Amino acid sequence: MKIAIVGSGPAGLMASTRLALSNQANQLDIHLFEKRPGLGRKLLIAGSSGLNISHEHSLQDFSNHYEGWDNDFWKNLLNDFGPKDWINFIEKKLGMETFLGTSQRYFVREMKASNLLKQWTRFLEEHHVTIHANHELSNFNTEGEQISLQFNHDSNLNFECDRAAFFLGGASWEKEEPSWVRLFHSKNFSMVPFEASNVGYEIDWNEKFLKETEGKPLKKIELHTRRGSKMGEMVITQYGIEGTPVYFCGTSGPAELDLKPDLSTDQILEKLNRVKENLSPMRRVKHQLGLCEAAENLLFHHAPPESKTDLNKMVNAIKHFPIYLKSPRPLLESISSKGGLSLTEVSKAFEMAKFKGVFCGGEMLDWDAPTGGFLIQACVSQGASVAKSILASL
Ligand SMILES: Cc1cc2nc3c(=O)[nH]c(=O)nc-3n(C[C@H](O)[C@H](O)[C@H](O)COP(=O)(O)OP(=O)(O)OC[C@H]3O[C@@H](n4cnc5c(N)ncnc54)[C@H](O)[C@@H]3O)c2cc1C
Structure with a gap:
């Protein structure tokens, strides 16, 4: 079974991780694609001002911080892969220390993301995930059970797989609208215009x-x-x-x-x-x-x-x-964005209604949360949940 994960932010990395951890019998051939030369650019940016990875709260209080799906959806998501699971992964599998600050926020002890990303990449490679940098998703289609992805508008870079998941990120801290938005418009997806969130x-x-x-x-x-x-x-x-x-x-x-x-x-x-x-x-x-x-x-x-x-x-x-x-500062200065792919386009298992076997998650979807570790936590929880949905669909 060939599986493609596209986008190497926290959501894509966690989806790849959960798949890799379930791949004891090597029945899965997992590929992670990223358009940039390096993985996890926004995670690195987030780490430049102190990497706040999650928050200490009861599940109820935690889920109250989110907009998008209803409260029960968020609670189930966090119940399946919540702050404790995420912290455990960082400490036990990546060997990085974390701490709970006085503001009830969890941080990586080093405060920066560079080592976290290094250890995470090493972990994925050791678990046989094939990483393809400089691969920008430029088209995708399904035919029966088969999914075909195209990268860099180059027909020589077609990739056929059994399941695919996109974690292409939002529009915050970007000079221009992400290129995937044009691709999704061309496929008649319902899109909500991006707006700056968590911004001055x-x-x-x-x-x-x-x-x-x-x-x-x-x-x-x-x-x-x-x-x-x-x-x-x-x-x-x-x-x-x-x-x-x-x-x-x-x-x-x-x-x-x-x-x-x-x-x-x-x-x-x-x-x-x-x-x-x-x-x-x-x-x-x-x-x-x-x-x-x-x-x-x-x-x-x-x-x-x-x-x-x-x-x-x-x-x-x-x-x-x-x-x-008066008004929010522009998207280029915002920590997160509201808007993106409408939640009506994906099922509660994050599968696209229009393309069976193709899943989406993370900040590219139209949900939002305040800073305080709620953003990264939601992304890794969604990545983990997509992986679970993929495994259940095989
Ligand atoms: C300045 C700043 C500080 C922040 N601080 C915090 C914080 O302290 N705590 C917190 O919880 N959150 C913080 N955030 C928010 C957090 O970084 C994001 O919510 C999170 O990175 C989103 O994860 P994601 O995986 O959905 O998307 P992203 O991290 O944006 O990853 C998406 C990836 O997909 C790739 N991609 C896009 N299009 C394509 C394509 N067509 N083909 C292939 N690859 C593609 C991108 O290059 C990118 O690597 C901060 C953000 C900023 C900008």
Whole structure:
């Protein structure tokens, strides 16, 4: 049985792995194709800022973080191959150390992805997976049980197989739309336009604020938007704001910052009133609250003018600082993308309705999740699930 896996991100690598681990009797001939000269480019990019591989949560809480399929689908997926299985694989099969950070996120001890990728490639080679770099899928068709793939628009690079699975990735961090999108349009697949997700937002900052604050962190704040709330740290940029809270719940429109989430309105007021001298609300804040420099600058340059003289209004500004998130930054800067192949095109076993024996998974499908390890976890869980579906179909 010949099986082709196309795309060497975490989803494709995990599909190849699970197939290879089930191939005790060598009945499967597994081939992994990648259009680039090297495997796992986006995994390497993700590792450049600390490779966050998963998150510690109950299955219910974990599955609540996903959009796309319903909750039960995500729960089943994670039940079959969840955070523990993924961490176990990295530690036991690849020999890499992981750790759980204080933010409940799992990381690879080395923080980078290069060694993980090296060990993973070695593991696949040792388990007889044949790797073909520089092979870009340019067409595919099925005839009866037989699947034919074409690479690099070259008829000499045709590959006939019994099952195929595509894990071609999304449109984040890409200069142009991925080439597979054109191929899928030409085959009349239903596609959802790509949108940036887990991305910074544009905000109109006042020039003086920016001069003093660009590149500085807003520490221990809480962002509230229509999509939810998230504590964390964000960095002020020339065009707006970046960081986990805005990646998690950013959406265009009005939003609020709580600049002192660990204290209630009354507690802040009580602290500010402790000052006996006749100081302005802003001076009291500087003396009493220990806000970070960026938060103080924000109050100084952007708080409603009344708060400069009225202590209650200053406290209100600290707890409900109004900001306006204009628009997300472009796909080229985004950590993930929404959109891609519509979920209506694949069954719950990830098999294409239009092409029997051909499966799809990972970020090329129209689902989304916040950062925090939820993305990579979903990709490896889907890769594992596709492999299981392939094995069940043989
Ligand atoms: C800056 C950045 C930081 C990130 N940090 C994190 C993080 O800390 N934690 C986290 O969980 N997630 C993170 N992510 C997201 C994570 O990297 C992705 O969700 C994940 O890589 C998607 O996996 P995938 O296998 O679906 O696709 P990809 O990793 O995109 O892999 C798809 C592969 O398919 C190949 N391909 C495409 N078209 C073809 C074709 N026609 N023929 C052959 N091959 C093809 C591509 O070259 C690519 O190698 C980050 C992403 C970015 C950009």
